[in-house]
Amino acid sequence: MPARRAVVIGGGISGLASAALLARDGFSVTVLEQRKQLGGRAGSWERDGFRFDTGPSWYLMPDVFDHFFRLLGTSADAELDLVELDPGYRVYSEGHDEPIDLRADREANIALFESIEPGAGKKMRKYLASAEDTYDMAVRRFLYTSFQDLRTLAAPDVLRRLPKLARLLIEPLSTFAESAVRDRRLWQVLGYPAVFLGTSPYAAPSMYHLMSHLDLADGVLYPKGGITAVIAAVERVARREGAKIIAGAKVERILVEDGHVTGVVHRDRRGVQHTAPADLVVSAADLRHTELQLLDKEHRTYPAAHWAKRDPGPSAVLVYLGVDGPVPGLLHHTLVFTEDWKANFGAIFGADRHVPDPASIYVCAPSETDPTVAPPGASNLFLLVPIPADPSIGKGGIDGAGDYEVERIADRAIDVVAERAGVPDLRDRIRVRRTIGPRDFADDYNAWNGSMLGPAHTLKQSAFFREKNASTKVDGLYYAGASTIPGIGLPMCLISAEVLLKRIHGDTTTEPLPTPLPTGATV
Template sequence: MPSTAIVIGGGLSGLSAAISLAKEGYAVTLVERHDQTGGRARVFEAAGFRFDMGPSWYWMPEVAADFFRQHGRSIDDYMTLRRLDPSYQVIFGEEEQVSLPSSFAALQGVFEGIEPGAGAQLARFLDEAEYKYKTAMSAYVRKPGLHVRELCNGEVMRSFLRMDMLQSFSRHARKFFKDERLLKIIEFPVLFLGATPERIPAMYSMMNYADMKLGTWYPEGGMHMLVSAFTRLARESGVNIMLNTTVEGMDVAGDRITGLRTSRGKLTADVIVSGADYHHTDQQLLPSGKSNYSVQYWEKRVMAPSCLIYYIGVRKKIGRLQHHNLFFEDDFRQHAAAIYNTPEWPQKPLFYLCCPSKTDDTVAPAGMENLFFLIPTAPGLLDTPAIRDQYLQFVLRKTEAFCGENIADDIVYSRSYACTDFIADYSAFKGNAYGLANTLGQTAFLKPSIRHKSITNLFFTGQLTVPGPGVPPAIISGQVVAEYISKQKVSRYESVI
């Protein structure tokens, strides 16, 4: 009989882990509380519109492509990617916006037009970022994060200084650029990492390489097409997917989980992988006294932002918008302080607006627009209907001022999603949307472990463990834990820090 495994949670990390374990010969069951897979990347339809609920940026397409290749497939047989051009636009005011073309030569021209010499500086900046990206992908990202010894190899040691782990992103960026508009463009990818650019290591300039060199892509039909591709591959790999199944608790005897109590009865397996919220599994699903970490440990974790999202359907086409739109009119530092320093609702937030109907006519009825607004917020904030309406009016006013036309009167569908929804739908710790902050003190082996310290058949995957938050890291996280589990079938467990 083959070994059996249960994966809790049908997000991308759970799907990745399930597929990878099936390839290693496990009989895998994946349990998902919702009526569809995807986790934060679920989809819903209303009033003729189709809304991706979470991720909308598609960077690092090679991660998913390599995953499918490792399983003897081509991702091109499962979905179609389109590179966006321009990649996105950044809006600094009603009459000032910068579009970032997909061509690097054209992008250099844009930078040069804003700040003389910045085109050449961008090339130098991205040369360094390319080294960080490629080194991170080959030497850091796929480590299980169980011991500092993982970083004690030649490639890691040789790369340490060039990876810029001890310099802040803010200081690093200002060595290359002076114009505040360019600095906002360069710093925007780290807005969701869980700290201000002054506190994020310069290592994360590798995200600029992913953005400006590897490109911004869109899966035709929507981001959920990536989930559909992974779900289809899971079923082709023999994974049994149980939807509408909530895990309510774990039974433990000695050093093993002996069963999962679910809304559809008890399930058992040789190996359990939790792709659910790590804190929820650790503090709620496990019996008292069996947690991997203490309450105090979790309270000391620094979280990446939560967010306030609006899904809006508009009964007309709207000018001046592109697929991705970053509204950076107001003070970045003031908004960042409201997220990271003194958590509170921001007074004048920056926000992101995705309008996928500019690229894809299947996501909205003919002649209409599909709008997805996102405001980064501190995790754990109390949100009320009044607060949600206040910020909806704010983003609509800003968008109307930029587009030069009324939008509010033509809204035919509206739904909001915030901290309390992340808790209700995903049991998300403090209502987080993105996981742990990517600070130096929460990197690699300093993240929550992929395995339980004393329960030998319980493992973890997802955004609160290695390698971190985001769509590509989620895919990698599932691979990392599956590879580790597979190795443990033929070797002893290492000591856990």
């Protein structure tokens, strides 16, 4: 009997991971990626000896990556060269001259908090214990489930925590963090992970204080070669399992007959149209784009009216800089925070959305750890400025050729980093420059409103409130990636591939699958 045919739309990490798991499960899998390069937002760009990760740059939740590889009979250690960053990252806060360096050790960070705010150490010990407990429960009950059967959530460990869970769902992260620290700098360290979730600490449920366990207790790792190496590893295991991957294949339509998916229409790089027959289709592309552009109206689970009530999350201006000489005030990861966070986040997420100025900035300097990403003696810098999801802000370009507003935001960010890092001649030392704006996210990735991450993790867009991973209108049509459960970020996208497999099998359990998966199982 021939293997069932599966077509995966999108060659980002969730699409590649879905292809690997489906191929191991016995499907004949074809991945269709519209761009020439795999990885989606987690891409790569090279010029004049500099190599930049074009998107994600933090390697958090290492257990999720290792579990994924173990499902496929290997491990993160076998596929990646991981190094621990210590300090994990640096924080500059407006109004304070000296930065704070967060370490790779939980006890060292507790001592750091105590040294800045007497009494905060004891409170942080309790805060991080809660973060670890909440993270462990999330992995057991909320991240690896399709939420098909909500009765599975009524497990004894969840029921025991109901009063705490109620508070964590209702109270915003900003308020919860204030229970542990008062010093603004420390409060910002506890609140900034909300940006990883595509939202504000004033809107993210305090359930997400679990993120502090990841960076303050678990530590931050770096895969040598950058996130590009992670994408290459996931692609490698997908091909090893037998998945066929086609780049330059722009999907135009998902075919449906009698309520069941039958294939995907796409065009190759020459513009020639093809039809890929399928018994099962997984869209790892932006879910709004999938629903509104690739499906006929009668086949849409999430029509236009649905998205009018949802939040696409923030966009960003990204700046890639190849710089002559060192930038000594920066670590591998550096955060530059404004003093007035309410104004900063209000500009990005509030009713009157506009580009914040001043803006908080994230800087990645991977050349501090990895000499392969820049020529000898030079520095590789990646700047990220969160802004509202609004394609009208414009596109980026090379050597200042982007739209005016994008380049203005980039110039402002470069000047702020130069001041905080103590490098007044930073602009003069720039050898390579490229920017990316919201319009690029919309054009290159079909991202809703030019969002850089995906739908925000507000309460109404988290866990079982988030868009599910299977169509209710078309049999055999499934979803993976940042737009669906469990959410945004590289680890969540890996988990989404596993939740997809569980959904296909009707597996309503909440815990990660046993490793390794059997080969060639039948569905």
